[in-house]
Amino acid sequence: MTEFKYYNPVRLVFGPGAFDEIGDHAKQHGSRALLVTGCTAVRSSGVLDRALSHLDDAGMAVALFDRVIPNPTDEVVTAGAELALAEDCDVVVAVGGGSAMDTAKAIAIAATHDLPISEFLKAEDKAEPTEATLPIICATTTSGTSSELTPFAVVTVTGRQMKNAIGSDHIFPRVGICDPELTLTCPPRVTATTGADVFCHAIEGYFSNVATPLTDHFAEKAMELVGAWLPLAYAEGDKLENRYHMSLANVFAGYELSNCGATIMHALEHPISAHYPEVAHGAGLAPLLVPYAETFSRYDPVKFARVAQLLGAEVAGASVEDAARMAAPAIQGLLRSIELDTGLSELGVEREMLPALADDALRYMTHGIAKMPCEVSRDDLIALLEASY
Ligand SMILES: [Fe+2]
Numbered sequence: 342m343t344e345f346k347y348y349n350p351v352r353l354v355f356g357p358g359a360f361d362e363i364g365d366h367a368k369q370h371g372s373r374a375l376l377v378t379g380c381t382a383v384r385s386s387g388v389l390d391r392a393l394s395h396l397d398d399a400g401m402a403v404a405l406f407d408r409v410i411p412n413p414t415d416e417v418v419t420a421g422a423e424l425a426l427a428e429d430c431d432v433v434v435a436v437g438g439g440s441a442m443d444t445a446k447a448i449a450i451a452a453t454h455d456l457p458i459s460e461f462l463k464a465e466d467k468a469e470p471t472e473a474t475l476p477i478i479c480a481t482t483t484s485g486t487s488s489e490l491t492p493f494a495v496v497t498v499t500g501r502q503m504k505n506a507i508g509s510d511h512i513f514p515r516v517g518i519c520d521p522e523l524t525l526t527c528p529p530r531v532t533a534t535t536g537a538d539v540f541c542h543a544i545e546g547y548f549s550n551v552a553t554p555l556t557d558h559f560a561e562k563a564m565e566l567v568g569a570w571l572p573l574a575y576a577e578g579d580k581l582e583n584r585y586h587m588s589l590a591n592v593f594a595g596y597e598l599s600n601c602g603a604t605i606m607h608a609l610e611h612p613i614s615a616h617y618p619e620v621a622h623g624a625g626l627a628p629l630l631v632p633y634a635e636t637f638s639r640y641d642p643v644k645f646a647r648v649a650q651l652l653g654a655e656v657a658g659a660s661v662e663d664a665a666r667m668a669a670p671a672i673q674g675l676l677r678s679i680e681l682d683t684g685l686s687e688l689g690v691e692r693e694m695l696p697a698l699a700d701d702a703l704r705y706m707t708h709g710i711a712k713m714p715c716e717v718s719r720d721d722l723i724a725l726l727e728a729s730y
Contacts, residue, residue: 345553364399371432404428422451439486446494464705480518484587485535487595489517504615533679534623546601559597566590608706632728634669
């Protein structure tokens with residue numbers, strides 16, 4: 342029997358059409374919104390105009406901050422916080438993928454604390470966000486980071502090539518809107534990489550030393566949904582049914598991630614995209630997945646056998662150990678179906694950088710590595726990167 346705690350205060354609004362409620366929810370938390378988004382996809386899909394219209398209908402004044410970039414930096418956060426202060430915003434509304442939501446969360450802290458945002462990173466451990474943090478509303482346009490349900494914001498510190506997370510209950514969004522219709526225009530490559538991120542969150546928490554029976558249930562459901570629906574969402578992204586089930590996977594993974602956090606693949610991926618900012622988060626994770634399963638399945642064959650089964654492997658009649666060994670090829674098949682069965686070399690990562698990436702993971706991502714249920718050395722990290730190359 343396991344004792345555990347669980348906490349997630351986000352008001353989830355889920356389903357086709359949920360986005361239309363964004364104004365009504367935002368006005369519960371303020372009257373002047375900073376709307377945080379990227380500058381292209383959300384604009385071209387018409388979602389930005391809908392957000393502006395809904396916020397206006399709710400009687401809110403809106404300042405638009407549309408300078409979100411992939412792998413958002415502290416410089417972008419500072420610029421957003423300056424706008425929030427200049428416009429006297431009292432709520433931060435994110436519409437976009439993980440980068441927009443993470444930027445919004447960091448802005449909500451930076452606008453209310455007289456410290457550089459880097460001081461709040463887990464690796465720095467110098468400052469904690471307080472209840473002064475502005476309330477945050479998140480509407481996700483991808484099935485990926487689940488940031489609309491988590492207390493995490495990932496920020497890259499310019500000049501130090503460090504990509505690290507802030508974790509605080511004060512950046513749990515007040516409302517998380519997950520409307521699968523918003524993901525209908527997500528391009529196939531982004532669908533694939535964000536879907537790989539969902540799967541990594543699920544399996545990393547599942548195989549962590551902080552997993553609980555509750556989070557295991559969320560993780561299994563997320564992995565099963567990704568296995569069944571990500572290839573379909575990749576191939577036929579305009580079908581709402583495919584997007585609906587990936588949105589559900591995103592929610593299940595989010596409820597797990599919010600309490601377990603990520604582990605070793607994220608510990609290695611953050612240094613990868615810190616050094617190579619053009620590498621999308623999920624693209625950097627994908628090459629690690631099969632070597633991760635091959636390396637670690639022996640430490641918990643029961644769980645890895647379950648992963649294989651959830652991905653449709655023929656485990657009936659096999660021993661637990663043999664079934665566990667089926668997880669890696671099953672994951673390989675999933676990645677192949679979304680054209681992400683690639684190596685780090687194809688992302689432009691230089692082989693001679695691998696030891697430095699492992700060192701960075703040990704320098705500022707130890708909180709993730711510490712959640713592995715086995716000892717992981719520098720040599721183990723380098724071996725995992727080599728196998729992913
Ligand atoms: Fe992630």
